[in-house]
Amino acid sequence: MSRWRGVLFDKDGTLIDFNATWVPATVETARAVAALAHADPKALAEREALTVKLVGMIGYDMATRSLNPESLLARGSLGEIAALWARAAGIDAKRGAIERIGLEFRNRAVGMASPLYALDTVLGGLRARGLRLGVATMDSTQSARMTFASLKVDHLLDFVTGFDGGHGEKPGPGMVQGFCAAMGIAPSQVVVVGDSLHDMVMAKAAGAGLAVAVLSGVAGHEHLAESADHVIAGIHDLGKLLDRLAVPA
Numbered sequence: 001m002s003r004w005r006g007v008l009f010d011k012d013g014t015l016i017d018f019n020a021t022w023v024p025a026t027v028e029t030a031r032a033v034a035a036l037a038h039a040d041p042k043a044l045a046e047r048e049a050l051t052v053k054l055v056g057m058i059g060y061d062m063a064t065r066s067l068n069p070e071s072l073l074a075r076g077s078l079g080e081i082a083a084l085w086a087r088a089a090g091i092d093a094k095r096g097a098i099e100r101i102g103l104e105f106r107n108r109a110v111g112m113a114s115p116l117y118a119l120d121t122v123l124g125g126l127r128a129r130g131l132r133l134g135v136a137t138m139d140s141t142q143s144a145r146m147t148f149a150s151l152k153v154d155h156l157l158d159f160v161t162g163f164d165g166g167h168g169e170k171p172g173p174g175m176v177q178g179f180c181a182a183m184g185i186a187p188s189q190v191v192v193v194g195d196s197l198h199d200m201v202m203a204k205a206a207g208a209g210l211a212v213a214v215l216s217g218v219a220g221h222e223h224l225a226e227s228a229d230h231v232i233a234g235i236h237d238l239g240k241l242l243d244r245l246a247v248p249a
């Protein structure tokens, strides 16, 4: 029997295409915030300048189309971004502004969610090996659940938790521990898979059996190699990696 009994995935950059999902959702939401701040429909230049500024302050440069992998956009929560944007746009005193921005952002990201791979095939293949599957994300639990339901893969996931799921935040060990408790397995039997340093640090903090970094997200090989046990291109290669590790050297 394999020593692995569960796989805990990060969501964005690991299962979901970060650039195809979060970049357009970010720019559209920033435009909506800029329109709230500059209500005059003729203030187009002001709106565009504010949009560029808002997007830039959370780590995405619209001119060069580059994302800082350690930025708020890459690893912060929507609540943090909404509060920051409301303040920067000078609309934080408006009643419900922060909640409205957070909700609009969430709904856009769910609606635009673009999977990195044929998730039903990849996740189904891992399940067929007898593995229990979970997701640990710094997005909200509800947003993650809505995303997987809209992609019709929610039935393949045994566990989904976000920053607000009661298991603490990354890079603390709580999300791995929560997955283990829910599945009745030990951390040493869990493979943690993610695209950021936070995921790898979480895996080590929890004593996970294996920390696997994927290059399908926001960070490059040089950023992840040191803290990961293995680096693979993406989750479609996870099965092959587990096969390789199962063969005694």
Ligand SMILES: [Mg+2]
Pocket: 010, 011, 012, 013, 014, 194, 195, 196, 217
């Ligand atoms: Mg990620």
